[in-house]
Amino acid sequence: IIKACIFDLDGVIVDTAVYHYKAWKRLANELGFDFSEEANEKLKGVSRVRSLELILQWGGIAKTKAEQEELATKKNAWYVDMISHMTPAEILPGAKEFVEACREAGLKIALGSASKNSGMILEKVGITNLFDAVIDGNKVSKAKPDPEVFLKGAEALNVPPAECVVFEDAIAGIEAAINGGMKSVGIGSPDVLGKADLVISGLNEMSLEKLNTL
Ligand code: B16
Ligand code: MG
Numbered sequence: 095i096i097k098a099c100i101f102d103l104d105g106v107i108v109d110t111a112v113y114h115y116k117a118w119k120r121l122a123n124e125l126g127f128d129f130s131e132e133a134n135e136k137l138k139g140v141s142r143v144r145s146l147e148l149i150l151q152w153g154g155i156a157k158t159k160a161e162q163e164e165l166a167t168k169k170n171a172w173y174v175d176m177i178s179h180m181t182p183a184e185i186l187p188g189a190k191e192f193v194e195a196c197r198e199a200g201l202k203i204a205l206g207s208a209s210k211n212s213g214m215i216l217e218k219v220g221i222t223n224l225f226d227a228v229i230d231g232n233k234v235s236k237a238k239p240d241p242e243v244f245l246k247g248a249e250a251l252n253v254p255p256a257e258c259v260v261f262e263d264a265i266a267g268i269e270a271a272i273n274g275g276m277k278s279v280g281i282g283s284p285d286v287l288g289k290a291d292l293v294i295s296g297l298n299e300m301s302l303e304k305l306n307t308l
Pocket of ligand 1: 102103105106111114137139140141142145171206207208209210211212231285
């Protein structure tokens with residue numbers, strides 16, 4: 095029986111991938127190259143540091159650790175500038191309604207995100223108070239598919255992993271849920287997220303009835 099839901103942020107609750115893409119693209123362009131929106135898919139759910147490593151690889155550019163830190167800070171400043179203008183209208187269809195329905199049913203709710211900017215995003219779209227616990231990139235040291243972020247979420251909610259379900263749009267996130275001994279719902283395509291217990295195209299397709307079949 096499910097007692098808690100743990101939600102990824104980017105791609106599940108909001109679509110911040112487009113802002114990440116704009117900021118990384120601007121950085122790449124300054125360095126003299128470009129990358130496609132298709133390549134950007136590979137950055138979803140991936141940490142800031144690792145994202146930069148991948149992008150520099152695509153551009154065939156080598157940078158020292160110190161330079162990388164500077165570049166990541168620059169990208170983040172542009173990104174934060176964009177997300178500081180986010181509004182509640184940017185919550186993905188059905189996301190707020192489903193989280194509210196879970197709360198009304200007495201389920202515990204946590205965020206499990208790789209982002210270090212999750213606090214600001216939740217604040218801007220006005221849903222901070224829907225979460226009993228927020229575990230994000232500031233609180234974890236191991237990236238998905240390591241289950242750390244979700245296990246910390248379960249612990250904060252005081253619910254055993256087997257009674258938690260994770261909602262994720264990235265395959266590494268579904269693997270993290272499985273590695274943590276949790277149920278998982280994939281948000282996106284079954285071709286990519288086939289390992290999940292259930293795959294839907296968005297939280298507007300989710301219901302408490304479906305949750306109870308997991
Ligand atoms: P930040 P999620 C992830 O969010 C994004 O999908 C990924 O593209 C980003 O690099 C990562 O957060 C870190 O974000 O630079 O804000 O710390 O899907 O785990 O909610
Ligand atoms: Mg995501």
